[in-house]
Amino acid sequence: MTESSGHIASGAGCRKKRKIWLLNLLFLLAGAGILFLLWLAPPASTPAMPKDEHHAPYQTGSKRAAEKHCQECHGPEMSNPLPKQHPPPYRCLFCHRRA
Known part of the structure; x- marks a missing residue:
């Protein structure tokens, strides 16, 4: 070399x-x-799912299974309907994280 x-x-x-x-x-x-x-x-601005007795059954398990029950209280003409400007309510736990 x-x-x-x-x-x-x-x-x-x-x-x-x-x-x-x-x-x-x-x-x-x-x-x-x-x-x-x-x-x-920016910090998260969407409120989390409340941690109360009404939402307790949906804090664990499948998100899709939990979302099937949201309209029981938050549907139109129900006890706690969504505001008019709310996006379509088919993927609730996509935005509202569990507490």
């Missing part, structure tokens, strides 16, 4: 190390950017 071929091999290794270092730096910057955007996100 000549000096010139050894020099070429070390130059290629240096470029590879620089590329790996650059990729690591880009990964860290992307991760920091994502964390920064999450930090700027």
Whole structure:
């Protein structure tokens, strides 16, 4: 192996190390950017499902099974209907997290 071929091999290794270092730096910057955007996100504004005796049976188990019972109280003309500006009531626990 000549000096010139050894020099070429070390130059290629240096470029590879620089590329790996650059990729690591880009990964860290992307991760920091994502964390920064999450930090700027507004707090949750949708109220959680109340933790009372009426909602207690729906705090555990399948969300889909629990959502089948929401209209019993929150349907039109029921004891506690949804406001007019409320989105369609077919995925209640998508927005209203369990307490």
